[in-house]
Amino acid sequence: MSDVVRIGILGGTLDPIHQGHIEAALAAREALALERVIIIPTHVPPHRSRPATSAYHRFAMASLAVNGVEGLCASDLELLSPGPSYTADTLLRVSDARGIGASQIFFITGADAFAEIETWSRYPEVLDLSNFIVVSRPGMSLSALRQRFPQLKARMRLPIGRATEAAAADETLIFLVEAPTPDISSTDIRRRLAEGQPVSGLVPLPVEDHIQQHALYTQQSPITSTANHLHGQN
Numbered sequence: 122m123s124d125v126v127r128i129g130i131l132g133g134t135l136d137p138i139h140q141g142h143i144e145a146a147l148a149a150r151e152a153l154a155l156e157r158v159i160i161i162p163t164h165v166p167p168h169r170s171r172p173a174t175s176a177y178h179r180f181a182m183a184s185l186a187v188n189g190v191e192g193l194c195a196s197d198l199e200l201l202s203p204g205p206s207y208t209a210d211t212l213l214r215v216s217d218a219r220g221i222g223a224s225q226i227f228f229i230t231g232a233d234a235f236a237e238i239e240t241w242s243r244y245p246e247v248l249d250l251s252n253f254i255v256v257s258r259p260g261m262s263l264s265a266l267r268q269r270f271p272q273l274k275a276r277m278r279l280p281i282g283r284a285t286e287a288a289a290a291d292e293t294l295i296f297l298v299e300a301p302t303p304d305i306s307s308t309d310i311r312r313r314l315a316e317g318q319p320v321s322g323l324v325p326l327p328v329e330d331h332i333q334q335h336a337l338y339t340q341q342s343p344i345t346s347t348a349n350h351l352h353g354q355n
């Protein structure tokens with residue numbers, strides 16, 4: 122195996138981060154022998170309505186979730202720019218900041234997110250800015266993705282023994298990783314919390330504590346509203 126550094130990035134609204142995100146990041150790290158996976162909450166997601174919590178809360182929860190988990194870390198990179206967070210910009214910034222090329226960066230998405238790739242800013246060029254790792258997600262199979270994007274088939278690979286190839290390849294690749302990630306979504310977690318149901322086991326314990334301590338995702342408490350207002354989000 123090559124000793125070239127390979128860095129993974131898992132981006133998303135992460136509102137809130139949950140065990141599905143953690144499992145997807147760990148499966149991608151393992152499959153492609155990544156040195157680490159950087160979890161980057163988006164500041165202002167371009168493709169969806171405003172998040173329920175501020176970028177600061179989402180970054181805090183990402184940090185709490187990775188604390189003590191080997192190979193994962195959280196970054197506030199997208200919080201530093203005020204506009205919409207485009208993956209293409211993030212990939213260029215990571216490349217610049219770390220002095221590494223596109224072949225050493227692996228952007229991780231679930232199969233549902235990759236299915237929307239044609240709507241992303243600077244598609245298809247964004248696929249040249251890093252390798253992609255597409256992790257299966259309950260309800261969205263990887264074979265469905267192959268059929269949906271025949272034009273990308275030539276770039277799609279199964280990861281076994283291919284990490285070295287990625288670092289050496291002329292063109293960036295799309296790795297398909299079949300992993301048994303749990304059937305969890307942030308939407309479901311937000312709904313549960315709004316209904317007063319428990320979310321134990323769906324999010325890491327320190328994230329659960331943070332949600333409770335700040336009364337996030339409930340009918341807006343005065344404290345939460347003020348915090349979000351101070352953060353300039355809501």
Ligand code: ATP
Nearest residue numbers: 133134135141145230231234258302303306307308
């Ligand atoms: P929401 O319901 O608000 O859309 P989500 O659970 O889909 O939340 P996102 O923040 O939208 O979480 O996802 C960030 C990234 O993590 C996306 O690429 C998404 O596909 C991936 N992801 C989320 N949950 C899983 C999971 N259970 N398995 C694999 N990938 C996942």
Ligand code: MG
Nearest residue numbers: 133233234306
């Ligand atoms: Mg989603």
